[in-house]
Amino acid sequence: MLGLSSLKPRLPQVEAARKAVRAAQVERYGPQHDRRCWCLCCAREVRRHLSHGNVTVLHGGLLEHLASPEHKKATNRFWWENKAEARMKDKFLISPQDYARFKKSMVRALDSYEEKEDEVIKEMAAQIRAVENSRQEMVQAALEPQAVPDPEEGSSMHTSWEESHRQASSSSQQPLALGLPPIPELDWMEAGQALTFINHQEIPGVGNIHSGATPPWMVQDEEQGSGDQPIGPSYEEFLKQSK
Amino acid sequence: MSFLLPKLTSKKEVDQAIKGTAEKVLVLRFGRDEDPVCLQLDDILSKTSSDLGKMATIYLVDVDQTPVYTQYFDISYIPSTVFFFNGQHMKVDYGSPDHTKFVGSFKTKQDFIDLIEVIYRGAMRGKLIVQSPIDPHNIPKYDLLYQDI
Numbered sequence: 001m002l003g004l005s006s007l008k009p010r011l012p013q014v015e016a017a018r019k020a021v022r023a024a025q026v027e028r029y030g031p032q033h034d035r036r037c038w039c040l041c042c043a044r045e046v047r048r049h050l051s052h053g054n055v056t057v058l059h060g061g062l063l064e065h066l067a068s069p070e071h072k073k074a075t076n077r078f079w080w081e082n083k084a085e086a087r088m089k090d091k092f093l094i095s096p097q098d099y100a101r102f103k104k105s106m107v108r109a110l111d112s113y114e115e116k117e118d119e120v121i122k123e124m125a126a127q128i129r130a131v132e133n134s135r136q137e138m139v140q141a142a143l144e145p146q147a148v149p150d151p152e153e154g155s156s157m158h159t160s161w162e163e164s165h166r167q168a169s170s171s172s173q174q175p176l177a178l179g180l181p182p183i184p185e186l187d188w189m190e191a192g193q194a195l196t197f198i199n200h201q202e203i204p205g206v207g208n209i210h211s212g213a214t215p216p217w218m219v220q221d222e223e224q225g226s227g228d229q230p231i232g233p234s235y236e237e238f239l240k241q242s243k
Numbered sequence: 244m245s246f247l248l249p250k251l252t253s254k255k256e257v258d259q260a261i262k263g264t265a266e267k268v269l270v271l272r273f274g275r276d277e278d279p280v281c282l283q284l285d286d287i288l289s290k291t292s293s294d295l296g297k298m299a300t301i302y303l304v305d306v307d308q309t310p311v312y313t314q315y316f317d318i319s320y321i322p323s324t325v326f327f328f329n330g331q332h333m334k335v336d337y338g339s340p341d342h343t344k345f346v347g348s349f350k351t352k353q354d355f356i357d358l359i360e361v362i363y364r365g366a367m368r369g370k371l372i373v374q375s376p377i378d379p380h381n382i383p384k385y386d387l388l389y390q391d392i
């Protein structure tokens with residue numbers, strides 16, 4: 001009864017696939033979904049899960065194979081040749097009705113998966129909107145003329161500039177890489193550092209580094225009277241050196 | 244071993260520091276001594292200043308006493324740290340929107356040391372802008388406020 005010992009490990013795989021007939025599961029595609037399993041009866045490898053695009057239907061491949069007519073023929077032959085127990089044989093076959101049932105549940109699972117993904121994206125959009133709102137509020141608070149000048153009234157960082165970056169170059173980013181919303185990434189910075197805001201007066205007409213103005217250290221002050229004197233050592237110092 | 248860092252209290256002193264520091268990275272910390280984040284940063288600066296003695300000179304600048312510089316460098320958050328080499332302002336791409344200064348404090352002493360090394364090496368090769376070696380997660384996040392826009 002050589003056939004039976006090699007059939008035993010196959011059984012749990014088939015059972016798992018059979019459960020999927022009732023409740024198909026859909027997952028995001030991952031490299032583990034490319035694994036194949038060995039069908040003893042047909043003596044060939046079969047793709048275990050069914051993948052399309054970036055989603056995978058678990059056990060889809062195996063079920064498809066088990067329901068196929070050539071597998072049925074091969075199974076019958078296998079059982080006849082190896083004189084295996086007839087009861088076991090049925091366990092390794094999927095009837096066409098079962099397969100049709102699986103297809104229906106698969107469609108349902110795909111729909112609910114899509115719904116879930118949409119929800120996640122909506123949640124993230126809402127989060128970004130909330131963050132943007134708080135950012136606007138902070139800008140308002142900072143621009144309001146302060147009745148009591150209190151420089152210690154720091155403004156804590158709510159948002160990260162990453163968010164504006166992401167909006168600007170959204171095309172180059174991966175679609176579902178927004179797994180972590182921007183807020184938690186601030187970690188130590190958010191808790192530790194509320195940077196104090198300095199409200200320096202913008203003097204119109206005088207630029208700054210961003211506008212390409214002359215740096216202060218290059219600006220000639222009136223105090224520099226040293227330009228009047230000739231450059232170089234005085235006569236006495238020159239004599240001292242030559243001695 | 245840490246010791247007190249020298250302070251610059253007027254525009255003239257800052258001018259002299261910029262024009263007078265040669266062949267070493269000049270580090271100017273713009274802030275206020277009592278501010279908590281400045282204290283954090285000053286601690287890191289003073290603890291590393293002796294090790295970096297050959298590569299860098301560090302000064303603390305009070306933003307209230309040098310309004311010209313505060314305005315020129317567009318300093319809105321303190322502490323802000325600006326780097327020079329041989330009188331040239333060194334820009335660093337930290338992954339933040341402003342390359343002209345480092346805003347906030349460093350997470351570790353090693354981050355600051357690495358940054359000084361990169362600036363030093365880049366400046367010796369004649370570069371005016373270098374890429375920061377610090378992990379972007381350790382760079383403080385802040386918001387750029389655009390006034391009157």
